[in-house]
Amino acid sequence: MKRSFQSTVYVIFVIVTFVALAKAFMVYENPFNIYENPLVWLALIGFVLVVVLKEVVNVYALKKATDLQNEKDGILPEAPNLWIKKLLVKWTRAKSVDQEEDIILDHNYDGIRELDNSLPPWWVYMFYATIIFAVVYLVRFEVLDGDSQIVEYDKAVAEAKREVNKYRATATDLITADNVTLLTDAKDLARGKAIFNLNCASCHLADGGGQIGPNLTDEYWILGGGIKNVFNTVHNGGRDGKGMIAWDKTLKAADIAKVASYVISLQGTTPANAKAPQGEKWVDPNAEAPKKAEEGAEEVKDTTKTE
Structure with missing residues (x-):
């Protein structure tokens, strides 16, 4: 009864959501514009999540039923995360406890013995990577005289200032202390x-x-x-x-x-x-300049009259 009720609710949800989305796509001019129609995106995301979760639940239930059937039939499942254990052994070359006799050394100090474990491959590869990085760094900055971090920062700041000045020169609605005008409206x-x-x-x-x-x-x-x-x-x-x-x-x-x-x-x-x-x-x-020019013009006019 419970399972049939859940299935009925799921089917009704899918049909109603699908119809609502189809209606929105036909009515709205830009249904995928998240700023104009955020509810469309919420409905679409909710629809996808419900469908995906439903399928995940189905897969999990099917796997659970298979495991129970295998258990009844006496089929033992494989060890979980077996591939992780294999990967760890490959990248660490660690020896198990029952294999330590093969790598034990003759050193003996107060009953303490030493194992001849090899370096883990991940550590060796990282060591090689640092050598390669050091060589590239040396060639670039010491041989080819590449830009240091300070020079790169100064260049980036200069480029950013050029972009800002370019934007200010072309932006008609940008008000700064250089282009502000007195408003009288x-x-x-x-x-x-x-x-x-x-x-x-x-x-x-x-x-x-x-x-x-x-x-x-x-x-x-x-x-x-x-x-x-x-x-x-x-x-x-x-x-x-x-x-x-x-x-x-x-x-x-x-x-x-x-x-x-x-x-x-x-x-x-x-x-x-x-x-x-x-x-x-x-x-x-700016007000003094026209005033001085006007006074100069008056002096010239007075001199002309005198002559």
Whole structure:
């Protein structure tokens, strides 16, 4: 009764799972895409496991029945793991206890006798392998002047840096301190404000006036102002040992750009309890260049009028 019930459940499971998988293959556009349809893969793996386990159980039951029948017929089974014993004897050349008289030596010290056992083949082959390795190593690194581990490491690091730089040059969505730009869109600044209030306000206050951290509304900066410097400070952290932590492991680069832009937007505001200025007054060199060029043009114009 129990066996028939198990067989019935097995047959029902196989039919239902097979129909479900066939339906999924017909309905889904990419049924084998594990990210889009993980349940298909779970059902397929479960189906295969059940079928395989069922066959394993059948084979084991058949073997067990054969062993019982052989036992009734008086047929003795072969010693288990016989091939392992043969392999060990072949690779160790060990002599059994009843064969030790053939290899015993004449040495006798206080009743202790010595056996003339040969070296195990596995040990001999490993010894030969070390000799071959030593010869190859000597030729490669001493005769042919091959790269040492340090040189290989430096080359690998240089190659990795080239790949990273190549990726940065072609990736349009990768934001770094070199290509970050000031964001002025209202949605970006709103997102930056939300990030600031969640992560930065505890040290700089919600209005940016500063508490543990410095005042972010004045013209003085410890690590430089401007969007590139602020992005770099948020990304990599402040001064060693006493500055803020690096946020690159917590925030995405796009969010760092937004919160940095929001911090820049706080410039010129007047917090109620603003902290005293820290650092040096920041002057944007990119803003000074056009200003100097404009002043130079005005001087040339004045000179022309004088002449």
